[in-house]
Amino acid sequence: MRILLVEDHLPLAESVAQALRGAGLTVDVLHDGVAAEHALATEDYALAVLDVGLPRRDGFEVLAHLRGRGKTLPVLMLTARGEVKDRVHGLNLGADDYLAKPFELTELEARVKALLRRSVLGGEQQQRCGALVYDLGTQRFTLDEQPLTLTSREQAVLQALIARPGRVMSKEQLADQVFGLDEEASPDAIEIYIHRLRKKLEGAAVRIVTFRGLGYLLEAVSE
Numbered sequence: 278m279r280i281l282l283v284e285d286h287l288p289l290a291e292s293v294a295q296a297l298r299g300a301g302l303t304v305d306v307l308h309d310g311v312a313a314e315h316a317l318a319t320e321d322y323a324l325a326v327l328d329v330g331l332p333r334r335d336g337f338e339v340l341a342h343l344r345g346r347g348k349t350l351p352v353l354m355l356t357a358r359g360e361v362k363d364r365v366h367g368l369n370l371g372a373d374d375y376l377a378k379p380f381e382l383t384e385l386e387a388r389v390k391a392l393l394r395r396s397v398l399g400g401e402q403q404q405r406c407g408a409l410v411y412d413l414g415t416q417r418f419t420l421d422e423q424p425l426t427l428t429s430r431e432q433a434v435l436q437a438l439i440a441r442p443g444r445v446m447s448k449e450q451l452a453d454q455v456f457g458l459d460e461e462a463s464p465d466a467i468e469i470y471i472h473r474l475r476k477k478l479e480g481a482a483v484r485i486v487t488f489r490g491l492g493y494l495l496e497a498v499s500e
């Protein structure tokens with residue numbers, strides 16, 4: 278899953294991004310409100326972590342603008358310690374959660390996962406397609422109850438597919454989920470990941486189906 282982190286304190290942004298990447302997420306990092314607003318308008322994010330005090334446009338304005346456009350993705354605000362009015366203001370503008378600085382990375386990670394579980398997984402801890410199961414708590418896939426070893430790119434592709442059961446995902450949509458803003462998004466590379474994933478799923482009761490010119494779909498194979 279791809280998320281956006283907007284934080285102008287660079288060392289903090291880096292450590293938060295690292296923690297969230299370690300949890301299996303694709304993370305874009307931006308440092309000001311105007312760039313954040315642009316990215317939120319053009320990219321497809323599952324969640325945003327938004328600092329309140331940002332250069333050029335503050336986090337409240339970015340949030341208000343986002344909700345004004347009808348976007349419902351979960352937003353976690355980072356507020357200064359003890360600023361109760363900031364928290365209330367953020368929640369009134371449509372933030373889903375907030376965390377006061379300084380915070381523990383493990384708490385941020387837990388809250389991000391909880392928000393994703395609610396929004397993307399409809400409250401479920403696990404997603405399942407035939408013999409394949411994705412657990413949001415451990416951020417791991419299992420196949421026939423055995424851990425499935427995947428590279429981070431393969432995992433991102435498989436996550437995108439299992440999150441949309443029965444729906445065809447185009448190469449471009451998959452590339453959007455797999456590559457961050459600072460990477461060259463290559464739809465053709467998706468073919469390679471799909472090829473490798475098929476090998477890893479071989480013989481199991483789940484498969485990736487190709488729809489020529491349209492994209493891919495994950496489906497259970499009935500025995």
Ligand code: CA
Nearest residue numbers: 285328330331
């Ligand atoms: Ca700040």
